[in-house]
Amino acid sequence: MTDIKFPGEDPISQGVFNYHFHRDNSPILIHSDGFDTDEVLPSYFFRSYNQMPKLEQKALDLAYGKVLDVGACVGCHSNYLQEKGLDVTALERSSLCCQVMKDQGIKQVLQSDFFQLEHNQFDTILLLMNGTGIAGTLNRLGDLLQKLKSLLAPGGQILIDSSDLIFLYMEDDGSAVVDLAAEEYYGELIFQTEYKQHKGLSFPWLYVDPDLLKEYVQNNKLKVKRVFRGDHYDYLAQITH
Numbered sequence: 131m132t133d134i135k136f137p138g139e140d141p142i143s144q145g146v147f148n149y150h151f152h153r154d155n156s157p158i159l160i161h162s163d164g165f166d167t168d169e170v171l172p173s174y175f176f177r178s179y180n181q182m183p184k185l186e187q188k189a190l191d192l193a194y195g196k197v198l199d200v201g202a203c204v205g206c207h208s209n210y211l212q213e214k215g216l217d218v219t220a221l222e223r224s225s226l227c228c229q230v231m232k233d234q235g236i237k238q239v240l241q242s243d244f245f246q247l248e249h250n251q252f253d254t255i256l257l258l259m260n261g262t263g264i265a266g267t268l269n270r271l272g273d274l275l276q277k278l279k280s281l282l283a284p285g286g287q288i289l290i291d292s293s294d295l296i297f298l299y300m301e302d303d304g305s306a307v308v309d310l311a312a313e314e315y316y317g318e319l320i321f322q323t324e325y326k327q328h329k330g331l332s333f334p335w336l337y338v339d340p341d342l343l344k345e346y347v348q349n350n351k352l353k354v355k356r357v358f359r360g361d362h363y364d365y366l367a368q369i370t371h
Contacts, residue, residue: 141325143224145172146204150230159324175204182206185366186258188358189289192368195253198281200244200264205231207258212236221247244277251283261290262343266334268315271343275350278369288369289357294339295319297363315342340365 139147141158148154149172160168179187190210195217199208202220204227211218219238220231228241240247244264255278257264265274278288295317317337323330338346340356347354347369358366 139224139226140330141323141328143226145325146175147226147230149173156326161322161324162319175206177206179210185291185358185360185364189256189258189366192289193254193256197254197256198252200255200257202231203227205234205236207256208236209234250281252281253283253286255281255288257290260292260337262292262338263335265336267318267336271346272350275346275352279350279352289366290369291364291366292338293364295337296339343367
């Protein structure tokens with residue numbers, strides 16, 4: 131098969147586009163300093179509800195009203211909620227991903243940067259697959275929460291997931307060794323994706339432990355409740371006014 135590449139588009143977008151339109155399931159590589167390279171098949175982004183982790187299923191079960199799916203990628207969450215009869219807007223920056231979602235029949239696809247979105251309010255704002263990552267770094271977490279707050283309708287909810295990376299620093303006796311004097315929070319990582327030997331730009335991605343998320347949420351005059359705990363330090367949080 132001839133490689134189909136799109137200059138300017140990130141490797142994940144290229145991978146899912148080629149899978150959807152050409153059934154090319156060549157892996158996407160995820161690089162990060164200090165970790166082994168991970169492989170993700172583009173087909174994973176097209177998972178059905180039954181194929182999703184229980185955390186994602188819980189979030190979709192809790193969703194109601196007018197929904198904003200932030201970083202929708204190819205819309206597996208949006209598609210499920212649309213089939214349930216909810217009013218869903220799938221938000222995504224990538225033009226390739228937006229083409230895939232439209233071809234799958236998702237009715238409301240919006241190509242935009244989340245932080246540029248204005249003049250809308252939603253009953254449920256969904257940020258899954260480590261939704262806190264969109265902040266990039268800890269010093270932007272407050273900005274993310276303020277933006278989410280501005281888009282939240284009265285009585286609405288934000289459903290966002292993350293993981294506590296403390297497990298990476300665990301000793302055999304169960305204690306954790308973390309340098310509290312370090313300039314960077316231990317949940318701040320730098321990733322780079324690769325598809326067919328094309329590497330995208332490196333980008334920051336934030337993982338937040340639940341106690342720290344609670345602190346930031348409360349500082350931004352919001353409330354938070356942990357509604358799901360995963361088996362490996364992952365969790366789903368529900369944030370409300």
